[in-house]
Amino acid sequence: MVKAIRFDKPGGPDVMKWVDVEVGEPGNGEIRLKQHAVGLNYIDVYFRTGMYPLPMPGGLGMEAAGEVTAVGAGVTDFKPGDRVAYVARPPGAYAQERVLPAAQVVKLPDALSYEQGASVMLQGLTAQYLLRRTYAVKAGDTIVIQAAAGGVGLLVCQWAKALGATVIGTVGSDEKAEIAKAHGCDYPIVYTRENFTKRVREITNGAGVPVVYDSIGKDTMTASLDCLAPLGLFVSFGNASGPLPPLDASELAGRGSLFFTRPTLFTYIGKRSDYEAMSAELFDVLVSGKVKTSINQRYALADVAKAHEDLEGRRTTGSTILQP
Incomplete structure (x- = not known):
């Protein structure tokens, strides 16, 4: 036993x-x-x-x-x-x-x-598909990652930085801001006292970002959408604050023809060949x-x-x- x-x-x-x-x-x-x-x-x-x-x-x-x-x-x-x-x-x-x-x-x-x-x-392969497949981050991109000091967040910060991106991340405290910064987050935003949508717009000179990775869910959906540039991608990959409310398609249109996806890891690793290739790339960067x-x-x-x-x-x- x-x-x-x-x-x-x-x-x-x-x-x-x-x-x-x-x-x-x-x-x-x-x-x-x-x-x-x-x-x-x-x-x-x-x-x-x-x-x-x-x-x-x-x-x-x-x-x-x-x-x-x-x-x-x-x-x-x-x-x-x-x-x-x-x-x-x-x-x-x-x-x-x-x-x-x-x-x-x-x-x-x-x-x-x-x-x-x-x-x-789970967290590393999630970071892999987010950065390499859902939206292929490239040098010069500026991205937003919610919960930047969490397990997926710290991996995304480091990996995106290695790819040449500028990383904006939200965190809940000054302590977590320091942790995120030490792991490649260029602009940690303490959401409990700062308006992170306003800060994202300031950091990007009003342009917004091409992608927001959001694992928080209900509490951050609207603000995440507001961070996006026209044709930007809202990636919802978790529900820490609760499930997303219904999303009206006109919201995406009105904010600049935005895209929305709700990916899951098991779709991305559904083929054994993808599972092995994604794991190999993850292990290589580690x-x-x-x-x-x-x-x-x-x-x-x-x-x-x-x-x-x-x-x-x-x-x-x-x-x-x-x-x-």
């Missing part, structure tokens, strides 16, 4: 229980994995609260890294002892060990630790040092309720690791 987090009804952090679970042998096309580090992400809160419904009882957690301990029939790309990382669904990464399809994991380079791997699969992981919190997996409380209370920065 091994330990894992399970919950049988949506609710607050207290619904998560540290229980014994049986992990069987891997079947056809599957691997068994001993997990050394598990990532924490805001989507875990959405699943826990029922915003994103799951069959009950269920598990939580989308990403982790560890060592392959057994492989099932038909698995040729992995063997026991391989170091791997993954982002996968359905949720279930909050566990000491698990069985999952081999197609959902990628090999982790020796130059990266298990903690690094577990901290970047190994090169152009982008560094910021693991600023660690909790025992058994104490995940505290981790969720801190995440929802916006008391975390960068990435958080749960230790099985």
